[in-house]
Amino acid sequence: MTVLGVVGAGTMGAGIAQLGAAAGMRTLLHDPMPDALERGSESVRRGLAKWAEKGRVDENAASLLEPVSNLDDLSPCELVIEAAPERAELKRDLFGALSVLCGDDVVLASNTSSIPITSLASAAARPENVVGMHFFNPPPLMPLLEVIRADQTGGSAQALAEEVGRAMGKEVIVAADGPGFLVNRCGRPFNGEGLRLLQERVATAEQIDRICRLGGGFRMGPFELMDLVGIDVGFEVAKSFDELSFGEPRWRPNPIQARMVAAGRLGRKTGRGYYDYADDGSYRAEDPEPPAAGGGGGTPLALLGDGPLADGLRERARSAGYELREGGPAELVVDAGTSPGESLPGGAPLIVLCAATSLAARGESGAVGFHALPGGQLAELTRLPTTQSFACEAAERFFASLGFHTEWVEDAPGLVLGRIISQLVNEAAFAIGEGVGSADDVDTGLTLGLSHPRGPVAWSEAIGLEHVLAVLDGLSEERREERYRAAPLLRRAAALGRSLRD
Numbered sequence: 467m468t469v470l471g472v473v474g475a476g477t478m479g480a481g482i483a484q485l486g487a488a489a490g491m492r493t494l495l496h497d498p499m500p501d502a503l504e505r506g507s508e509s510v511r512r513g514l515a516k517w518a519e520k521g522r523v524d525e526n527a528a529s530l531l532e533p534v535s536n537l538d539d540l541s542p543c544e545l546v547i548e549a550a551p552e553r554a555e556l557k558r559d560l561f562g563a564l565s566v567l568c569g570d571d572v573v574l575a576s577n578t579s580s581i582p583i584t585s586l587a588s589a590a591a592r593p594e595n596v597v598g599m600h601f602f603n604p605p606p607l608m609p610l611l612e613v614i615r616a617d618q619t620g621g622s623a624q625a626l627a628e629e630v631g632r633a634m635g636k637e638v639i640v641a642a643d644g645p646g647f648l649v650n651r652c653g654r655p656f657n658g659e660g661l662r663l664l665q666e667r668v669a670t671a672e673q674i675d676r677i678c679r680l681g682g683g684f685r686m687g688p689f690e691l692m693d694l695v696g697i698d699v700g701f702e703v704a705k706s707f708d709e710l711s712f713g714e715p716r717w718r719p720n721p722i723q724a725r726m727v728a729a730g731r732l733g734r735k736t737g738r739g740y741y742d743y744a745d746d747g748s749y750r751a752e753d754p755e756p757p758a759a760g761g762g763g764g765t766p767l768a769l770l771g772d773g774p775l776a777d778g779l780r781e782r783a784r785s786a787g788y789e790l791r792e793g794g795p796a797e798l799v800v801d802a803g804t805s806p807g808e809s810l811p812g813g814a815p816l817i818v819l820c821a822a823t824s825l826a827a828r829g830e831s832g833a834v835g836f837h838a839l840p841g842g843q844l845a846e847l848t849r850l851p852t853t854q855s856f857a858c859e860a861a862e863r864f865f866a867s868l869g870f871h872t873e874w875v876e877d878a879p880g881l882v883l884g885r886i887i888s889q890l891v892n893e894a895a896f897a898i899g900e901g902v903g904s905a906d907d908v909d910t911g912l913t914l915g916l917s918h919p920r921g922p923v924a925w926s927e928a929i930g931l932e933h934v935l936a937v938l939d940g941l942s943e944e945r946r947e948e949r950y951r952a953a954p955l956l957r958r959a960a961a962l963g964r965s966l967r968d
């Protein structure tokens with residue numbers, strides 16, 4: 467069994483050492499600060515005792531833990547995982563020293579979330595023995611391990627990292643080195659596009675969060691998440707992406723982050739961020755249940771368009787009691803087609819999907835715009851100054867009768883969630899196309915590492931690539947920003963009618 471060394475006995479290091487001892491490895495835990503070493507070791511013992519009570523580990527697992535106060539004591543280790551503070555020079559010095567004292571064959575792994583593994587590898591005597599092992603917080607509970615290949619990483623170092631990760635009970639995915647590796651890179655649009663929507667005042671932070679929860683099934687929206695992580699932490703991450711990518715427009719930090727940091731509104735830890743936190747930590751009301759579906763009462767409805775969203779809406783409308791009309795007069799017309807249909811029947815309230823264009827660009831001055839995801843519980847609605855109130859009321863009634871919450875937002879292609887999800891899919895397509903990781907690993911990474919309800923590739927399959935591409939091209943056309951250019955792989959897959967998985 468591998469002798470494991472863990473450097474840094476803080477939040478991550480202690481968690482990783484717990485996993486090592488639980489997996490039956492002799493585990494040497496080092497921290498230069500005596501207090502930190504004591505606290506970290508105590509936390510490992512407590513964690514193992516809890517697991518022993520539940521029968522998950524052997525009673526003797528704690529005896530495998532050896533706290534060591536000198537770095538030199540790590541000399542017998544075959545694998546050392548470094549979880550020291552996030553400073554490149556400190557980590558490079560550690561790798562240089564560990565190379566000397568542990569001998570040529572030691573594999574050195576870093577748990578860094580943002581420092582390129584390639585730059586750490588070049589500080590080791592044998593760069594081919596350096597690899598990234600990115601655990602998620604808290605390591606004992608989060609099921610994922612992201613193994614990162616530096617440009618220099620050799621096959622045997624990668625294999626050992628994967629093998630140890632599996633022995634620790636983790637689902638292992640493999641990523642190439644680069645900004646944010648795979649998981650944090652592919653997860654970035656959730657916050658990044660959320661901030662852009664807030665900046666454009668398409669919706670408030672509370673609305674964007676609610677739309678993500680109810681419309682997309684996310685446990686938390688981007689703003690409550692940023693508050694939880696710390697807005698200063700998120701801003702540093704954004705700056706590091708910007709720097710490492712030499713200014714990639716999709717990854718540009720947002721001025722709102724800079725202002726929040728300047729104002730000292732850092733999120734939960736300061737009691738105030740995008741939300742105000744009460745002493746007991748509460749900050750928002752519980753989400754209500756969606757309205758009960760039904761009440762169509764045989765109303766003649768024209769529901770136009772192809773694709774998963776239109777098909778899903780037709781099914782929901784039929785079960786809610788609407789009479790679906792192919793032609794002829796209807797009391798309500800809903801165009802859920804990804805691209806604007808040719809001619810729409812007149813004389814009835816009109817509700818049109820905002821995907822390929824905003825409502826304003828679409829040229830239906832009396833219509834209500836909408837966006838929803840197949841299977842979602844919330845429909846976003848938007849109106850123009852020329853939209854009549856009877857059309858707004860008809861749209862609210864229609865979606866409520868199909869069991870949707872509704873939320874009024876400002877106009878944009880994809881409205882709120884269509885934009886966030888399209889950018890998540892787009893980032894995944896860029897990452898897959900650039901060889902950062904496989905489509906399956908992207909989905910595993912985002913569901914297990916970031917607790918997304920489904921991965922971006924699965925989203926693209928549920929919504930349809932055509933829909934995703936329509937939103938991106940709509941934004942690209944109306945915003946004229948490189949940020950919204952579609953990934954080559956996405957365009958290619960859509961043109962060939964294939965999945966990003968193929």
Ligand SMILES: NC(=O)c1ccc[n+]([C@@H]2O[C@H](COP(=O)([O-])OP(=O)(O)OC[C@H]3O[C@@H](n4cnc5c(N)ncnc54)[C@H](O)[C@@H]3O)[C@@H](O)[C@H]2O)c1
Nearest residue numbers: 474475476477478479499502549550551552577578579603
């Ligand atoms: N906290 C997270 O959510 C998270 C998630 C993934 C990765 N990471 C990464 O894990 C690493 C550790 O993060 P953390 O949250 O555990 O930090 P932490 O501050 O809780 O722990 C860092 C520990 O390193 C010790 N330390 C200080 N100088 C040292 C040195 N010269 N050599 C060895 N140890 C030293 C400190 O005493 C402290 O106990 C960072 O690189 C961080 O980016 C953190």
